[in-house]
Amino acid sequence: MIPVFSARHVEAAVSPERAVEAVHEAFVAYARGEWSMPPKVYVPAYPAGDFRAMPALGAGHALLKWVTSFPGNPARGLPTVTGLVLLSDASDGSLRAALDAGAVTALRTGAAAVLAAETLGRQDAETAAVIGAGVNGRAAAKTFLARGRSVMLWDVDEQRARAVADELGAYLASSREEALAADLLVTVTPGHEILLPEGSLHPGQHVSLMGADGPGKAEIAVAELARTRVFCDDWEQASHNGELVHAVEAGAIARADATELGTVLAGLTPGRESPDDITSFDSTGLAIQDLAIALAAMERANELDLPTLDL
Numbered sequence: 016m017i018p019v020f021s022a023r024h025v026e027a028a029v030s031p032e033r034a035v036e037a038v039h040e041a042f043v044a045y046a047r048g049e050w051s052m053p054p055k056v057y058v059p060a061y062p063a064g065d066f067r068a069m070p071a072l073g074a075g076h077a078l079l080k081w082v083t084s085f086p087g088n089p090a091r092g093l094p095t096v097t098g099l100v101l102l103s104d105a106s107d108g109s110l111r112a113a114l115d116a117g118a119v120t121a122l123r124t125g126a127a128a129v130l131a132a133e134t135l136g137r138q139d140a141e142t143a144a145v146i147g148a149g150v151n152g153r154a155a156a157k158t159f160l161a162r163g164r165s166v167m168l169w170d171v172d173e174q175r176a177r178a179v180a181d182e183l184g185a186y187l188a189s190s191r192e193e194a195l196a197a198d199l200l201v202t203v204t205p206g207h208e209i210l211l212p213e214g215s216l217h218p219g220q221h222v223s224l225m226g227a228d229g230p231g232k233a234e235i236a237v238a239e240l241a242r243t244r245v246f247c248d249d250w251e252q253a254s255h256n257g258e259l260v261h262a263v264e265a266g267a268i269a270r271a272d273a274t275e276l277g278t279v280l281a282g283l284t285p286g287r288e289s290p291d292d293i294t295s296f297d298s299t300g301l302a303i304q305d306l307a308i309a310l311a312a313m314e315r316a317n318e319l320d321l322p323t324l325d326l
């Protein structure tokens with residue numbers, strides 16, 4: 016009997032605070048070589064969207080996330096990101112749980128965005144903003160709030176931004192410019208429009224670039240990314256499918272110019288070095304983050320009345 020965590024069960028099992036802690040530990044374990052992660056496989060179904068198969072191994076477990084990105088879905092009342100996470104025991108291969116991929120993704124994406132902002136942003140950062148108030152932007156805003164920080168929201172769809180702000184207790188930015196100027200900025204848009212042209216970020220600012228996680232997407236201009244101290248979740252993945260791909264192709268950024276967040280969290284490399292540094296974090300989303308959330312959910316499995324799957 017395999018326990019099944021619906022989105023509601025994932026949210027009940029793992030708080031945003033626990034998600035930050037779990038994702039932090041996963042980044043460190045991966046940086047130390049204790050967890051492993053074969054490359055994410057993209058299965059294109061364009062122009063509608065794409066499927067991704069994301070495996071990881073760590074803490075005695077193996078995980079596969081089968082997940083989508085179908086950007087046109089919200090217009091049809093369907094989620095952009097949907098699918099299933101399978102967690103297995105790595106000692107005998109037995110299936111241990113199935114979890115809703117959208118909920119796991121939102122928790123770990125919000126956690127990574129805020130963890131990067133807290134790690135790389137200025138100690139005295141005052142303002143935080145999330146641009147893009149969809150499923151994963153909402154999760155980032157919720158995580159900022161859970162960490163005790165007020166957050167402003169901005170979205171091209173003002174109604175959506177207002178609804179999320181009201182629901183969470185965040186506030187609406189008065190303009191896109193106000194949001195873009197926040198000390199800790201998180202962008203979670205579909206990546207069809209450059210939000211950050213050359214010269215737009217100010218000294219001391221941090222931006223977590225979460226939206227551009229696949230081919231053809233970008234939220235920052237190459238020249239602007241090159242002005243920042245660049246951090247990423249995983250060089251291999253980000254330089255092939257994230258913001259970094261455009262900069263690498265243009266010859267503006269090479270491997271030596273980008274630092275993986277996990278190595279900073281593990282104390283192996285420095286993060287921000289000066290209050291005036293502009294830091295960026297290019298996130299493409301890692302299966303090790305999903306594994307962290309799935310394991311955290313399993314810690315609470317006995318407390319929840321979970322449906323089961325009898326295979």
Ligand SMILES: NC(=O)c1ccc[n+]([C@@H]2O[C@H](COP(=O)([O-])OP(=O)(O)OC[C@H]3O[C@@H](n4cnc5c(N)ncnc54)[C@H](O)[C@@H]3O)[C@@H](O)[C@H]2O)c1
Pocket residue numbers: 084089095096120124146147148149150151152169170171172175203204205206208224225226227228232298299300301
């Ligand atoms: N890095 C990661 O780990 C990760 C994880 C999940 C999703 N993503 C990516 O993040 C993006 C958003 O995903 P989602 O599930 O939240 O999608 P969503 O459709 O739920 O939300 C996207 C939001 O962005 C808004 N938006 C669109 N263009 C905008 C613009 N120019 N300025 C401001 N707001 C704008 C939309 O109105 C919408 O509210 C996608 O590209 C997705 O693939 C990345």
